[in-house]
Structures are given as C-alpha cells and as structure tokens.
Amino acid sequence: MLPDGSNPLTVMAQEFQATGVTAASFASLSGMHAFRTASVSTAVCDGQLAQVQQNPAPWEGLHVCTFTLKVAEHQTGGSNAYTVPVSVMVNCPPAATAPADHCAMVGFYASASRIVY
Template identity: 55%
Template sequence: MFVQEFEATGINAGTYQYLAGQQAYRSATVESMMCDGELAKVRERPAPWAGLHVCTVSLRVLDQSISARNTYTAPVSVMVNCPPADSAPADHCVMVGFYAAPNRVLY
C-alpha cells in the first residue's frame, strides 16, 4: 500500500507507536457502495476493459483504544478486476487498487 493511502486512513509513523501503546484498533463496516455506472466519473471515463470495476464505498469506521472511542464515516475508492478480464482469476475478483486520499475518491 502506498504511504499516501495509508496516511489517508489517519495513521502515520508519528502516531503508530502511541496507538500501539494504547492497544488501539480500527474496524469498519460498509454503509453504502456505488459502482461503475452509478459514479459520474466512471460514466464519463468508462473502465478500459470488461471486468474492471470501480466502486466508492462509504465505510463506518470505529477507532477504539483503552482511553477513547471514535466513530466516523470515510469514503474510499476500490478497484477490482473480475472475470471476464484476461488478467483476472477464473473464479473470483481481486482488488487492484485502494484509494483513501480525497483527490482519488470517485463520486
């Protein structure tokens, strides 16, 4: 994962040690998902091959530690490659991209 994408999730090298000491963890559940033609940017610029899908996922995130609990919603863009793409596995999809930086999230 690129450093920029990791840091866009709210964690960087400066906070990692502190959070580990606080027994912090993060979990997330999907609130909503829009894919392909539901996204204006994908309608304007369709995927270059059949089987490549682009989705914007709204995540409900829970950050919890021994001293705090915080919930928020975060959008992320996910790209998956699925059959019938030649580069996809025959029986399932694989994630090929994950973007959390605001300038990379599709709407």
C-alpha cells in the first residue's frame, strides 16, 4: 500500500485503462472469442527491491513496485499461459509534483530490471 492508502497495481490499471488501449484490445479479442486474464504472482516495493536499495528514490513520495503477473490467453484453439515482470513508478504526496490527494503513475516498464528515475 502507498502512503495515501492506494494499491500501486490499482493505480497502474487505472492509468493504463485511461489510455483507451484496453477498450480496443477487448473489442479485438472479443471478435475472436478470445480474452486474457492476469493475476499478481509476486509484488515487491521500494526498499524490498535491490535496485532501489542501491539507488534510492530521488525525492520523498516516489515509489517503485515490481509485480510478476501470471497471464493466460484464452481462445477457441486453447490457452497459453506465461508470466511477465512489470515495474510501476508512482508519485505520491508529499512530493511537490504529486496530486494533492492521490498518487499518479509516472513510469511503467515491462522489465523488472529496468527501473529508471
């Protein structure tokens, strides 16, 4: 949980869905009678990450979390399962550049080893 009580994965999902990409993806998958599901396998944040221990966040309120997602693609021909690492950076109060009352996603990487401030 982040200082404002929000879940970093929820922040990521809200920001990603706001792009509209998921609406098009779902329409395409639906047309093929296919869909994807995902669940969090592991989650580590801030000081639990070696990269953050070696290179602390440059300001208070910046948080980094890495998730391993278990993804399953379902289609009429069968299913395909895989895992994918995702790193999310969120900016939270009291950071001067954060919204006053919530956290905002400021970075999203599909490689757990690539955490850049």
